[in-house]
Amino acid sequence: MRLLNVRLDEDDARKVARLRQAGVQISRVVREAIRAEHDRRIGRRETPRHPAEIMAEIYAAYPDPPGLPARRVDLRDRRAVRRAVLARMRRRRA
């Protein structure tokens, strides 16, 4: 993914700080604004994006934090899924 730097005046910088405090992800606001403006001025793309492209964007926007263990639940085995769900429930109640 490419990086875009945007210069902000003091007023906009204050607004960004307030949005961040409210839990708004600024990068997402920028991406949505770019897409909306692109659609308005240039038109919607004729071919929809490939799902893998959208998922890659999601993975990039929300990466695993360091140290997060990889899942080892066999999702094809519903008993393994059940054990994982029950283990999680027990941990919550303990």
Place this chain on the structure above:
Amino acid sequence: MILLDTAPLVALCDPRHALNRVALRDLGRLGGATLVLCLPVLAEVCFLLPHAVQRQRVRRFLEEFPVVTDRIDDERAMWFEVLGWLARYAEHEPDLADAWLAVLSGRQPDDRVWTYDREFRTIWRRPDGRRIPLAVG
């Protein structure tokens, strides 16, 4: 429409999971079909993806793709159908999400189920005894 089971959604929203590539491939093959997500499946997904960032991915997935909730006119009647289905298959110890998807499939006969759970091929049937049509594999 495609009835979404737990495993594909978990695999899609966990890029390090062994099934992630398979789920991405299948998502591409489904070609933008509308996905139906029911609450029992979402509950299982939240148990299996407990970290905040994993759930943010789930949320973003639901925003980016055509995912709708299951439309049930009489949810109370659905509960009893689901409980009846669970009782019928009790010896196999099915879970609520299995039952919900099987009953939903019976109510919406044109829909297919996207699952990696082998019991949907081998054991589970619609309430009327017919096979459950699958979306992949």
